[in-house]
Amino acid sequence: MKTRFAPSPTGNLHIGSVRTALFNYLFAKSNKGKFILRIEDTDRERSKPIYEKDIIDSLKWLGIEWDKGPFNQSERTDIYEKHLKKLLDEKKAYYCFCSSLELEAKRQDQMARGEAPKYDGKCSNLPREDIEKNLSEGKSCVIRLRVPKVKIAFNDLIRGKIEMDSSLIGDFVVAKDLKTPLFHFAVVIDDELMDITHVIRGEDHISNTPKQILLQEALSFKKPSYAHIPLILAPDRSKLSKRHGATSVLEYRTMGYLPEAIINFLAFLGWNPGTEKEIFSLKELEKDFSLDKVQKAGAIFNQQRLDFLNGFYIRQLSVKELAKRCKEYIGDHPDLEGILSLYQSRIKRLDELAQETDFFYKDDISYQKELLRWKEMTDSDLASTLEKLETILTGIPEKNWNLKNIQNILLLEAERFNNRGELLWPFRVAMTGKKHSAGPFEVSAILGREKTLKRVKAARLL
Numbered sequence: 001m002k003t004r005f006a007p008s009p010t011g012n013l014h015i016g017s018v019r020t021a022l023f024n025y026l027f028a029k030s031n032k033g034k035f036i037l038r039i040e041d042t043d044r045e046r047s048k049p050i051y052e053k054d055i056i057d058s059l060k061w062l063g064i065e066w067d068k069g070p071f072n073q074s075e076r077t078d079i080y081e082k083h084l085k086k087l088l089d090e091k092k093a094y095y096c097f098c099s100s101l102e103l104e105a106k107r108q109d110q111m112a113r114g115e116a117p118k119y120d121g122k123c124s125n126l127p128r129e130d131i132e133k134n135l136s137e138g139k140s141c142v143i144r145l146r147v148p149k150v151k152i153a154f155n156d157l158i159r160g161k162i163e164m165d166s167s168l169i170g171d172f173v174v175a176k177d178l179k180t181p182l183f184h185f186a187v188v189i190d191d192e193l194m195d196i197t198h199v200i201r202g203e204d205h206i207s208n209t210p211k212q213i214l215l216q217e218a219l220s221f222k223k224p225s226y227a228h229i230p231l232i233l234a235p236d237r238s239k240l241s242k243r244h245g246a247t248s249v250l251e252y253r254t255m256g257y258l259p260e261a262i263i264n265f266l267a268f269l270g271w272n273p274g275t276e277k278e279i280f281s282l283k284e285l286e287k288d289f290s291l292d293k294v295q296k297a298g299a300i301f302n303q304q305r306l307d308f309l310n311g312f313y314i315r316q317l318s319v320k321e322l323a324k325r326c327k328e329y330i331g332d333h334p335d336l337e338g339i340l341s342l343y344q345s346r347i348k349r350l351d352e353l354a355q356e357t358d359f360f361y362k363d364d365i366s367y368q369k370e371l372l373r374w375k376e377m378t379d380s381d382l383a384s385t386l387e388k389l390e391t392i393l394t395g396i397p398e399k400n401w402n403l404k405n406i407q408n409i410l411l412l413e414a415e416r417f418n419n420r421g422e423l424l425w426p427f428r429v430a431m432t433g434k435k436h437s438a439g440p441f442e443v444s445a446i447l448g449r450e451k452t453l454k455r456v457k458a459a460r461l462l
């Protein structure tokens, strides 16, 4: 079994396209088959090397490895030309010299008559001399496939039998000239020459399949199996777009999503294992994935679900590993692992780290008096609490400055208040400047004695 992922490098790799890549990869792996990467860059205007790089970087980041490739269609023109010539020689394809103006006028007429617009076959039987004359004069042309009147049917592995009447299609354009094949032609040639057994792609390609089958028949090629996977929809069931948030894969990386979470999340967009199990590593998916558990209905992109999974995978990492993964998001610190172990369970995305932990990196932090006050505390209550706090903390010598001591001493002192919060809340806010943060003992242990005292003093001076 052999599958392929065949993106066009005309934009950054879309998160939905990666789901297609993933399903192809998983199908190949689960069947001990091969998975290839093919860059469909026949559109020379819109294809760009930076997008090709984006595709490769995205797949590598996610761990979706291809066995062969990347193959670039732009480097395979000679191969396509050979097959185009063969079709022309066998009269299965022909040159068409109709102008776009003429074609458009006919199209309008057909539509006015309530007919489905299609090419009327005007150039399908031009005498050889006319063709040669036109070509030698450099008259603009295209190459069309001569489409026989047949019923085209294929058995989609997800959607079942799909049928279409070829007369609805008409003689369609397969190339602009011998050197410029169009999308369908390049796809069909490559799927054959690369021995693709299963074409797994988005449902938006269903309407392309009959044309590709007609080409396979004209070229006497074998027919791959088709599986058209459901579209990915936004929660309001509209097509997923920029309006709903990030669409490119590497934007997700920038936002601090882990590849493990993205993979697990995407696998469930249209597939499920048929059990309660929701957490799957790529390796597990490689074993358990199967096309017969892929649904027909559109798959909803649920951001909360992705965030939940990301938080889950962040918590699974060792602190060492987390430190490695969050280099881009957080600065170096003598006790980076200490900071991370405080925040590992508090974040859903790595990019939250910078903001959440900024107070560890600053010399001075700014306070809002409002925040320092615990509940109904008055200004003078706060002032005396902070004074008390300073005295207590000053009493802990440098050599005893560690989490256990700070915690024991402060908890004991806090008992003297009506409520522990009266001491511990201002303490925590004095350390962090934040309404929400990790606890005061842990934070001050990492900050150290000097910084801790400095902050309590600064808070007192407010």
Ligand code: GLU
Pocket: 006, 007, 008, 040, 187, 199, 200, 201, 205
């Ligand atoms: N190049 C096409 C695309 O990016 C995919 C073609 C296919 O999978 O058959 O949508």
